[in-house]
Amino acid sequence: MLAELTPALIAEVERAAQLLKSKSRICILTGAGISAESGIPTFRDKQTGLWENYGVEDLATPEAFTRDPKLVWSWYQWRRQLVADKAPNPAHHALAQWQYHTQTSDQTVTLITQNVDDLHEQAGSSVTHLHGHLWRNRCGQCNAPYQEQSSAPSDHQDIMQNTMSVNTHLDMSFDNTLLTCSHCGGYIRPDIVWFGEALPVQAWQTAEEAAANCEVFISIGTSSLVYPAAGLAQLAKQNGAQVMEINPNPTPNTIVDITFAEKAGVILPPLIEAITDL
Template identity: 45%
Template sequence: MAIHGVEDFRRALGAARRVTVLSGAGVSAESGVPTFRGAGGMWRRWSATDLATPAAWARDPGLVWEFYDYRRQRMAEVRPNRAHIALAEFEARWTAAGRDFTLVTQNVDGLHEAAGSVAVTRLHGSIWHVRCVSCGQVTPNRDVPITPAFAGAGSPDPATKTRWFGPGDLPFCKCGGLLRPHIVWFGESLDAQDIGNAVAAASRCDVFIAVGTSAVVYPAAGLIPRARAAGAVVCEVNPEPTPATPDVTVHFSGPAGEVLPGLLDGLPG
């Protein structure tokens, strides 16, 4: 099926039974979520790739928690934008019509859930959950600061007068184990069940929508060719072309909050 514009795409979407969406940082950028990638993404003298690692955690969990506490302070202030809302409202109409919907996200900010999305697979974890390093239990946690010791801490300014956060300052599980951010760090594997769900959803859908993702971070980026190989109509929404653009069925250029409502609103009709 040749798809050349919004109306063609909406016709294909309206005829679909199963829809899978992959969302990336571009969806949250319009809400003002800090990305910590590229220039300007520094926290003091570190980049996220220095601190969001198992090695950084092993060296100084207090410093890693101070960095994440700062991120949680910032993310506590942001709200879902029109892209999150368009997806949540589409899911509600779509599933009410008895059709299948899966949202796979690379974002850790919880904004899809805040907008009302239900079927969310979080490939890279959640800034609003903590995990015990001893018993493995994952629990929701919205405490900002994460413990009283971090009150007033976390400034990104390199000139900040810093202090060291020791065991008495850190969050602990009921079992006595240290709690860490429930985030997939650089060098760590994705949860096998999460990636399994995502691959299954990409493989069985009729329409696959990749939105706000640079399509360079694997294995998430691999979902796009997988959906295409399985015969899905693959739609990409992004302000810029990506490495996946030559292989998608149709590319819509623009910010997610401007483009998605025009693609999804009112469907399935």
């Protein structure tokens, strides 16, 4: 795989691989860029079709759901349908391969994502979601999980071997009919962290602890400018970690030690191959 890169990139990948092989605790934060390589539009992409006249405040806030639950639910059903046939790309598989390799090594790779899709899980990774799960639902009133509608796969730890997971969402219903909670009668909403809502406590604690204790922090496909997640790289740096970024549009950030201005699917496969000696 290294042969496909420019000489300058090969040198940087080899340098990064040597650094990562020498460290025990790695924290990785992924964002919309890694999913975009699988064909999933980023949240900031212009809405199309029926949704082009709606803004974030109409579709992704608690106030919007209170005001017009049918509109918000319909938009998320549309998003689910858009994402249902998407599959993990080489970057997802490389990260899963790395985590699998650490089961027989002294290295720990903690994977945190801002994405709400389950492409990391489909590839075989264990991942902490900061912004919720597109394929899960809960009551908007009492917060009880809505199990019947949840099609998210559980753990894919045993299906790692660089094979494409069977997508479990293609036979899902994308009906726009509002659902109600069997406990309190409230409307069911996506289990997503909307604008103005706090991040899930346990997930954020996991992310903070991993960032504070890591030796290398890797930001992949995210600008590292949106807080609170952007603060994780700073936390890692403050505690002595080296910071690496993989992003076609690098962040103008002085705390980054190694920058790959490339797609994750280009950099991660040869990088992980060099780390794991596979």
